[in-house]
Amino acid sequence: MISTSHEEPQLFFFCELSGAALLRLLDRPDVLNLLAARAYGVALALSAFDDGHAAATRLLNTHDIPVVAWLTLPADEGLAFNLQNYPRAAACYQAFHAWAQANGLRFVAVGFDMEPPLSDALFAGWGGAREIVRRIWLARDNALFPAARAAYLEVMAVARRDGYEVHAYQIPLIADDRRVGTTLLQRALDIVDLPADIEVLMCLSETAPEWFGSALIAVYGPSADALAVGSSGSGDAILHWDALRHNLLLAAACTDIIYVATLEQCVANGHLERIAALDWGTPVRVAPLPYMVLWSARLVVLIALIIARYGKTVLAWLGWVIALLLWLRRRYATAQPTPGECQRSDD
Numbered sequence: 001m002i003s004t005s006h007e008e009p010q011l012f013f014f015c016e017l018s019g020a021a022l023l024r025l026l027d028r029p030d031v032l033n034l035l036a037a038r039a040y041g042v043a044l045a046l047s048a049f050d051d052g053h054a055a056a057t058r059l060l061n062t063h064d065i066p067v068v069a070w071l072t073l074p075a076d077e078g079l080a081f082n083l084q085n086y087p088r089a090a091a092c093y094q095a096f097h098a099w100a101q102a103n104g105l106r107f108v109a110v111g112f113d114m115e116p117p118l119s120d121a122l123f124a125g126w127g128g129a130r131e132i133v134r135r136i137w138l139a140r141d142n143a144l145f146p147a148a149r150a151a152y153l154e155v156m157a158v159a160r161r162d163g164y165e166v167h168a169y170q171i172p173l174i175a176d177d178r179r180v181g182t183t184l185l186q187r188a189l190d191i192v193d194l195p196a197d198i199e200v201l202m203c204l205s206e207t208a209p210e211w212f213g214s215a216l217i218a219v220y221g222p223s224a225d226a227l228a229v230g231s232s233g234s235g236d237a238i239l240h241w242d243a244l245r246h247n248l249l250l251a252a253a254c255t256d257i258i259y260v261a262t263l264e265q266c267v268a269n270g271h272l273e274r275i276a277a278l279d280w281g282t283p284v285r286v287a288p289l290p291y292m293v294l295w296s297a298r299l300v301v302l303i304a305l306i307i308a309r310y311g312k313t314v315l316a317w318l319g320w321v322i323a324l325l326l327w328l329r330r331r332y333a334t335a336q337p338t339p340g341e342c343q344r345s346d347d
Contacts, residue, residue, distance in 0.1 A: 007252075007256070007280060008252075008278075008280050009251075009252045009255065009256045009257060009258045009280070010039070010041070010256060010257045010258070011038070011040045011041065011258050011259075011260060011275070012040070012041035012042065012043050012066070012068060012257070012258070012259045012260070013035075013040060013041070013042050013043065013259070013260050013261075013262065013263035013266065014043050014045070014070065014228070014230075014232065014259060014260065014261045014262045014263065015042050015043065015044050015045060015262060015263040015264060016045045016232065016262055016264065017045075017264050018045070018047075018048065018050075018052060018053065019050075019052045020052070021264075022044075022052060022053070022056050023052060023055060023056055023059075025263070025264055025267060026056050026059050026060065027059075028267070031267055031272065032059070032060075032063050032065070033063075034272060034273070034276055035060075035063070035065050036063040036064060036065055038276050039065075039066070040065070040066075041065065041066035041067065041068060041108070042060055042065060042066070042067055042068070042263060043067075043068035043069075043070040043111055043167075043259065044056065044057065044067060044068070044069065044070055045070045045072050046069055046070060046071055046072065046096060047072045047073060047074050047075070047079070048074070049095055049096060049099035054099070054103045054105060057100075057103075057105045057106075057107070058103075058105065061105065061106045066108045067105075067106065067107050067108060068107065068108060068109045068110070068111050068167060069096055069100070069107045069109070069110045069111065069164075070111040070113065070169075071089075071092050071093065071096060071110060071111060071112060071113070072113055073085065073088060073092065078117055079113070079115075080113040080114065080115035081112055081113060081114055081115075081152075082114065082115060082116060082117050082190045082191055082192075083144040083145060083148040083190040083191065083192065084117050084144065084190055085117075086144070086147070086148035086151045086152060086192075087151070089112070089151065089152060089155050090151060090154070090155050090158075093110065093155050093158065093159060096110070097159075097162055107164060108164075108165060109164055109165035109166065109167050109197070109198070110159045110164045110165075110166055110167070111166075111167040111168070111169060111200075112152075112155075112156075112166070112167070112168050112169065112194060112196070113169045114168060114169060114170050114171075114174075114191050114192060114194060115169075115171065115191065116171070116189035116190050116191050117190055144190070145183065145186065145187050145192075148192055149192050152192050152194055153194075153195070156194060156195070156196065160197075165197045165198065166194075166196045166197045166198075167196055167197065167198045167199075167200060167226075168194040168196035168198075168199050168200065169200045169202055169228065169259075170191075170193070170194070170199055170200065170201060170202065171189075171191070171201075171202055172201045172202070172203065172216065172219075172220040173185050173189070173301070174186070174191065174193050174199075174201075175201065175220060175223050175224070176298065176301050176302055176305060177193060177305065178193055179223070179302065180302060180305040180306055182305050182308060184305060184308050185305070198225045198226050198257060199224070199225045199226065200224075200225070200226040200227065200228050200257075200259050201220050201221075201224040201226070201227055201228070202228045203216045203217045203220065203221075203227050203228060203229055203247070203251070204228060204229065204230060204231055204232055204261055205230065205231040205243070206231060206232065212290045212293070212294055213243065213247060214246060214247060214250055214284075214286050214287070214290070215286055215287070215290040215291040215293070215294040215295075216294060217229065217247055217250045217251050217254065218250060218254075218286045218291055219291065219294045219295050219298055220298075221250070221251060221253070221254030221255060222254050224254060224255055225255065225257065226255050226257035226258065226259065227251040227254060227255055227257075227258055227259070228258070228259035228260070228261060229244065229247040229248060229251050229258065229259070229260060229261070230244055230247075230260045230261035230262065230265070230266075231261055231262075231265065232261045232262060241269070241271055241274060244260075244271060245274070245278065246284055248260070248275065248278065249278070249280065249282055249284040250284050250286065252280050253284070260275070
């Protein structure tokens with residue numbers, strides 16, 4: 001599979017730094033000037049609304065760099081939002097908006113990171129498989145889902161009334177749940193399909209094994225508003241330029257909005273300048289084997305969701321069809337003359 005793109009997409013860089021480290025990064029003229037010159041945006045992780053983040057936002061505002069408020073929870077609360085912590089979403093947004101208003105800060109959008117509260121059991125071989133099956137089996141009885149969905153919709157409506165665009169960072173499987181019109185995966189994974197202004201499917205390197213990273217973008221990219229590529233981990237070895245370049249070009253062939261994880265890694269590894277110099281018309285190829293494997297896996301998921309949604313209806317109609325066929329067979333059998341009747345007729 002070969003993809004090409006000719007126009008430079010709108011880029012947003014996730015930034016997970018805080019405090020002095022964040023200010024040191026943004027105080028670098030080469031970083032600020034490049035971000036401003038290329039109109040790149042920055043999504044600041046806001047788990048705390050403090051003076052450091054306020055100073056960083058003012059600095060970005062001064063250079064007319066688009067800033068997204070990437071709302072996150074403290075690390076001890078799991079960072080991302082889900083069904084289990086939905087009451088925190090409204091409180092987090094209200095605290096953010098009051099802080100932004102009090103400090104005169106400008107944000108172009110508010111970003112909600114929606115991730116399942118995955119336990120270690122989900123990664124423990126066959127134990128993980130059993131846990132996933134158990135979650136799916138119990139998904140319809142997830143009592144938190146209706147209240148959580150209503151709460152998140154209300155928070156997003158308030159954010160829009162306050163003048164913010166809403167971005168939602170979602171796992172790719174959410175697209176399959178929506179495509180079939182079910183909420184089975186959402187209930188099973190304790191997440192919500194948020195009708196955001198821009199939905200960002202997270203295709204980071206930790207989302208899938210390296211062998212499948214590009215295939216994940218190729219399979220889910222065409223149905224995405226925006227894509228996120230790169231790595232949210234730390235360390236120079238995690239973010240390789242060749243892989244990042246390939247995934248950026250592939251994502252640009254699917255969408256015109258790309259999030260990159262992370263700004264601090266790109267600066268530390270010299271990738272920011274390389275991204276600015278990219279030829280977005282360069283063709284890229286996806287290895288056929290991982291693409292077909294992932295495409296087939298997605299097809300299996302879609303079929304399973306269709307069966308889950310329409311299975312009872314199909315079985316009910318199938319029962320009526322079988323009953324009709326049996327009735328017709330009986331009518332046909334009773335309408336046929338017996339051998340004795342045939343003999344008397346001949347006499």
